[in-house]
Structures are given as C-alpha cells and as structure tokens.
Amino acid sequence: MTALTDLTLTAARDGLARRAFSAAELTEAHLAAIEALNPRINAFITVTAERARAQAAAADAALARGEGGPLAGLPIAIKDLFCTEGVRTTAGSRILGPFVPPYESTVTAQLRRDGAVFLGKANLDEFAMGSSNMTSAYGPVANPWRRRQDADAVLVPGGSSGGSAAAVAGRLALGATGTDTGGSIRQPASFCGVAGIKPTYGRCSRWGIVAFASSLDQAGPFARTVQDCALLLRSMAGFDPKDSTSAELAVPDFVAACGRGVRGLRIGVPREYRSDGMAGEIERLWQQGLDWLREAGAEIVDVSLPHTKYGLATYYIVAPAEASSNLARYDGVRFGLREDGADLTELYERTRGAGFGAEVRRRVLIGTYVLSAGYYDAYYLRAQKVRALILRDFTEAFREVDALLTPTTPTAAFAQGEKMDDPITMYLNDVFTVPANMAGVPGLSVPAGLDAQGLPLGLQVIGRPFDEETVFAVGSVLERAAGFDALPAVRAGVPG
Amino acid sequence: MSLDPATVRRIARLARIHVEEGEVARLQQELNGILGWIEQLNEIDVTDVEPLTGAAHMALRMREDAVTDGGIRDALLANAPERAGDFFAVPKVVE
Numbered sequence: 001m002t003a004l005t006d007l008t009l010t011a012a013r014d015g016l017a018r019r020a021f022s023a024a025e026l027t028e029a030h031l032a033a034i035e036a037l038n039p040r041i042n043a044f045i046t047v048t049a050e051r052a053r054a055q056a057a058a059a060d061a062a063l064a065r066g067e068g069g070p071l072a073g074l075p076i077a078i079k080d081l082f083c084t085e086g087v088r089t090t091a092g093s094r095i096l097g098p099f100v101p102p103y104e105s106t107v108t109a110q111l112r113r114d115g116a117v118f119l120g121k122a123n124l125d126e127f128a129m130g131s132s133n134m135t136s137a138y139g140p141v142a143n144p145w146r147r148r149q150d151a152d153a154v155l156v157p158g159g160s161s162g163g164s165a166a167a168v169a170g171r172l173a174l175g176a177t178g179t180d181t182g183g184s185i186r187q188p189a190s191f192c193g194v195a196g197i198k199p200t201y202g203r204c205s206r207w208g209i210v211a212f213a214s215s216l217d218q219a220g221p222f223a224r225t226v227q228d229c230a231l232l233l234r235s236m237a238g239f240d241p242k243d244s245t246s247a248e249l250a251v252p253d254f255v256a257a258c259g260r261g262v263r264g265l266r267i268g269v270p271r272e273y274r275s276d277g278m279a280g281e282i283e284r285l286w287q288q289g290l291d292w293l294r295e296a297g298a299e300i301v302d303v304s305l306p307h308t309k310y311g312l313a314t315y316y317i318v319a320p321a322e323a324s325s326n327l328a329r330y331d332g333v334r335f336g337l338r339e340d341g342a343d344l345t346e347l348y349e350r351t352r353g354a355g356f357g358a359e360v361r362r363r364v365l366i367g368t369y370v371l372s373a374g375y376y377d378a379y380y381l382r383a384q385k386v387r388a389l390i391l392r393d394f395t396e397a398f399r400e401v402d403a404l405l406t407p408t409t410p411t412a413a414f415a416q417g418e419k420m421d422d423p424i425t426m427y428l429n430d431v432f433t434v435p436a437n438m439a440g441v442p443g444l445s446v447p448a449g450l451d452a453q454g455l456p457l458g459l460q461v462i463g464r465p466f467d468e469e470t471v472f473a474v475g476s477v478l479e480r481a482a483g484f485d486a487l488p489a490v491r492a493g494v495p496g
Numbered sequence: 497m498s499l500d501p502a503t504v505r506r507i508a509r510l511a512r513i514h515v516e517e518g519e520v521a522r523l524q525q526e527l528n529g530i531l532g533w534i535e536q537l538n539e540i541d542v543t544d545v546e547p548l549t550g551a552a553h554m555a556l557r558m559r560e561d562a563v564t565d566g567g568i569r570d571a572l573l574a575n576a577p578e579r580a581g582d583f584f585a586v587p588k589v590v591e
Contacts, residue, residue, distance in 0.1 A: 006578030046521050057540060098575070098577075099575055100574070102568065102571035102572070102574060102575075102577065103571075144584065201550075201551035201552055214550075214551035215552075217550055218552065219528035232553065241557075241559070244556055244557065245550065245552035245554070245556075247552075247554065248557075307521050307540070310536065310537060310540060313534045313536050313537050314537065315532060316533075317533060317534060317537075324511060328512075331512070331582055332577060333576075333577070334575065334576060334584050335574070335575035335576065335577070335579070337577070338578065340587070341587065342587070343515055343587055343588075343589070344586055344587055344589050345512070345586055346514075347586065348512040349509075349512050349513060349514035350514050352511075352513045352514070353513050353514030353515065354510055354514075356513065361513055361515075361523075362523070362526055362527070362530070364511050364513060365504075365507050365511055365513070365523065366507060366527060366530055366531070368507050368510050368511040369499075369503075369507050369527070369531075372507070372510060376547075379534070382537055382538075382588075383537065384543060384545050384549060385542035385545040385546070385549055386537055386540055386542065387548040387549075388545050388546055388547060388548035389540070389542070389545060390550075391548055423526060423529065423530060424529060424530065437551070438551070439551065440550075440551025440552065450555075456590060464577070482556055
C-alpha cells in the first residue's frame with residue numbers, strides 16, 4: 001500500500017470513506033513526518049499537534065456517523081498569514097511574534113467547516129514580501145529538491161508561501177493554503193514541483209488574512225495534483241460580506257471542471273513573454289506545453305500583451321504603496337511587539353525599526369515615498385494608469401482566446417544566499433506571475449518538467465476573471481500529458 | 497529623481513521607522529536602485545487613461561447601518577503589550 005504521506009488528497013479522502021485507514025492514522029503519519037523532517041526543511045513555524053489530533057478524532061467520529069464534510073480528516077498546512085483563533089499567527093515577522101488572534105480567517109473557518117485537519121502554521125517571507133522565503137524572521141525554508149550535481153547546496157522553495165510549497169512537496173502535508181500578491185503561490189509551486197492556483201481576485205475572502213497589498217492579495221491552495229487544488233479551492237472560495245471586495249458569485253464545481261478537456265479551446269501565447277534572455281530549457285518546456293494542448297484538441301493562437309513588460313515595475317509602486325498603508329497598524333500599541341521610547345513617536349519608530357526586517361522596511365519606505373506629497377502623481381497615479389493598460393491587454397486577449405499559457409518562472413529554484421545582493425534581481429523572479437495579479441485574473445502553476453539539474457519547472461495557465469474552471473481544465477490536460485512523477489530528494493519515508 | 501540622505505531620513509520619519517545613521521547610505525543606494533528601475537514607466541503614454549485602483553470588477557456594496565459585532569473587550573485587550581485596567585497604555589502624549 002502507498003504510504004499515507006504519499007497519497008493525494010483525493011485518494012486519502014477515498015481511503016477514509018472506505019475505512020482503509022482512519023483520520024487519526026493519517027494525521028499521525030504526517031505529524032511523524034513533520035517531526036522527522038521539519039528540523040531540516042523548516043516548513044512550519046508552529047506545529048499544532050494536539051489540535052490536529054483532536055480535529056482528526058472529531059473527523060473520525062463524523063465519518064463514522066456518515067456526516068464528514070468534503071475535507072473530513074484531511075491534514076493540511078496553513079500559511080502563517082491566516083489568522084487562526086487561539087493559535088499564534090506571526091506573518092513571518094518579529095513584530096507579530098507574540099500575536100494570538102482572537103478570531104479565525106474566513107478561508108480557514110471554511111476549511112474547518114468542511115472537516116480539514118490543521119497540522120500547523122507554515123513558514124513564509126515576512127508579511128509575504130519575498131520570492132525565496134529568505135526574509136522570514138523564523139529562518140529560511142529548505143526546498144526538498146536538490147540539484148543532481150552540487151547536491152549539498154540548499155535551495156530556496158520560492159516565496160512568499162515557501163513553507164506551504166515545501167510542506168506539500170516534502171510530504172509533510174497533503175495540501176496547504178497560500179496567498180499570492182505577485183506570484184507567492186505560483187512561483188513556490190513551480191520551484192517545489194507541486195500545483196498551486198491563485199484564483200480570481202474576489203474569489204476567496206481576504207478577511208482575517210494579514211494584509212500586504214489589499215488590491216492584489218488573494219488566497220489559494222497548494223496540492224500535489226490539479227484536482228486536489230480544485231478540491232481545496234471549492235472549500236476556500238465563496239462570498240463573504242466581511243470582505244468588501246468578495247465576489248457575490250456561486251462557487252462552481254472545480255473538481256468536475258478538471259475533466260472537461262481542452263478540445264475546441266483557444267489557447268493564447270503572449271509573444272511579449274518570449275524575452276531574449278529566456279533560458280533554452282524554459283522555452284522548450286513552454287513549446288512542449290503548447291504541443292500537448294494542441295494534441296489534446298486546442299487551437300494555439302499568438303496574442304499580444306504589450307504592457308506586460310511593465311507589470312513588475314508597476315507592481316513595485318502599487319504593492320509597496322498599499323503595504324506602507326496596511327502596515328501602519330503595527331505601532332506597538334494594541335498588539336504585537338513593543339519597543340519602549342521616551343515619547344509615543346519614539347515608541348512607534350523603535351517598535352517598527354526593531355520589528356520589521358530589511359525587505360519590509362525597504363518596501364514601506366518606497367511606499368511612503370511614492371505616496372508622499374509631490375511624488376504621488378509621478379509614481380502612484382502613473383502606476384495606476386499603467387495598471388489599467390495591463391488589464392486592458394488581458395481583456396482584449398480574452399476576446400480572442402479562452403486561456404493563456406506561459407512559463408511560471410524564468411528559472412528553476414536557486415540556492416539560499418543567491419540573488420540577495422540586489423533587491424531587483426530577486427524581484428525579477430515574478431516577471432511572469434505579476435501581470436495576473438495586476439489584472440486580478442486567475443493563474444495556475446502545474447509541474448511540467450525538470451531542468452538539466454533535475455529541478456522542477458512549472459507552466460502557468462492564466463484564465464478569464466472567475467473562469468477558474470477553464471484554468472483547471474487546461475491544467476489537468478497539461479498534468480496528464482506531462483506525467484510528472486519525479487520526487488524530491490528530501491521527503492517523508494526516505495532515510496536521510 | 498534621486499534621493500539624498502536627508503530625503504531618506506525624512507521618508508523614514510514619515511513611515512515611523514527608526515533608521516540608524518550608519519544604515520542611511522545603504523538604504524539610499526537600494527531605494528535609488530529601485531526608483532531608477534521604476535523610471536521605465538515614464539516611457540508609456542498614459543494620456544486620457546483612467547487610473548485603476550483595484551482588481552475587483554464591481555462596485556462596493558451597501559449594507560445596513562447596524563451594529564453586528566462587539567462585546568469582545570477582553571479578546572481585544574488580550575494581545576495588548578501593556579494595559580491599564582480596560583485601556584491600552586502608552587507613554588504620556590500630552591505634556
């Protein structure tokens with residue numbers, strides 16, 4: 001029999017339903033994997049073993065009564081950006097080190113409603129600002145994958161949802177939640193060889209998720225298959241009056257959409273994504289993906305997104321501006337870290353100076369500058385206009401095509417310590433993922449192949465607003481064609 | 497537009513972030529690097545383009561003007577770094 005930690009969410013659900021094993025056994029297997037591997041991977045900031053055992057016991061009781069929800073007894077990891085009632089929520093920051101939320105985020109409340117078991121809180125870049133998980137105040141996360149040569153080098157899992165992606169890849173959890181502001185689900189999914197989707201802005205409630213850039217932030221799932229992502233998203237999504245930008249739309253059956261196929265669909269290839277500097281193996285994988293979709297009956301169409309190359313620069317005005325405003329609440333008065341000062345202003349400055357790491361400070365300062373008197377029009381207002389042009393590009397492209405296919409990232413995972421000298425080198429990781437956040441459209445990363453070093457590479461499917469179903473359909477076809485079955489070097493059940 | 501050390505200090509003050517004097521030069525270099533890279537947006541003609549504030553393709557909803565929450569004083573104060581009775585406590589503000 002397959003080890004319990006190697007199951008897909010769907011197979012685990014089916015196994016629980018036919019009593020092949022209990023939720024308690026499934027949770028114990030994952031807690032044992034965490035105990036064995038978390039000291040090496042550091043995917044979890046907080047492990048909630050006793051709560052997980054209690055939730056698993058409750059799931060077993062519900063299943064025995066024939067009442068379990070769609071996720072009854074399935075152990076998952078929660079990015080430590082989702083507030084969880086009574087469980088410390090750090091956002092990867094020192095400033096929230098002592099914070100225990102007295103309330104539960106809507107997304108996690110819905111996962112609990114449907115019976116999921118929470119193993120703990122997953123590591124992340126501080127306030128979700130980063131593409132490597134190196135900015136976490138709780139230490140970096142090790143990518144479970146290793147290069148064929150230079151196998152001692154510890155690679156980053158990507159970020160900001162690095163702990164979530166590493167936990168799923170390393171078999172420490174069957175699935176995980178993440179958030180994606182500029183690529184923070186899709187880039188780590190690609191780096192760790194798992195699937196991850198950023199749904200349409202407004203599909204999942206932002207209520208109770210520590211805010212980074214409110215017009216861009218969106219929650220989504222990680223899992224080892226596209227269908228498992230669909231299963232998790234079904235529970236995470238839905239209208240919430242507590243989030244003013246939550247979409248008042250019914251949640252479709254995303255799992256059913258995975259089986260639709262792509263026959264007759266028109267798939268766009270944005271020509272501007274084909275930069276001169278693109279690595280040959282990324283280019284080849286992209287072409288391979290297009291061939292797979294063509295063979296499955298889709299029509300491939302060239303499209304143009306002329307403003308896409310400005311996505312990243314626009315992002316680095318809009319996101320820091322919103323962050324500088326959102327993070328103003330961390331002042332050392334009502335919750336979190338406090339550093340004392342002679343007066344109130346000094347208390348604020350000392351608290352924020354000590355509580356925020358280098359990347360968060362940089363972004364708050366940039367955001368403060370682009371919003372300050374005399375510079376607002378030149379930076380922030382101009383960025384909002386460029387953002388309108390980026391959205392227009394997508395709207396026009398989606399008149400011609402049903403979905404877009406691009407690489408997820410310009411490279412495979414890099415080593416810890418690389419790309420740290422210059423902030424912009426790190427920012428360029430998100431060049432293919434940021435435009436979807438600017439436009440609010442859904443994007444899915446599917447593991448599709450390996451690079452020459454044996455590291456996973458992902459392909460990204462971008463869809464129309466609120467058409468995650470087509471995204472899942474296209475992603476499922478890519479997944480079947482790719483037959484991605486490579487395994488990371490570090491994973492549960494492997495001695496090391 | 498290049499930031500000088502005085503502007504870096506002014507921004508830090510506006511952001512209420514304490515910056516050591518020895519950090520100013522490095523921050524100045526990093527912020528100027530980012531702002532220089534952002535200058536590429538000046539290539540784009542944005543004449544008559546309406547700014548886009550968000551990705552939600554909808555108008556904000558109205559709701560009843562009614563109290564729907566409250567009575568959670570102890571939960572709110574539970575995370576206070578310092579409290580005095582039922583209040584958050586800070587250093588003296590008014591002399």
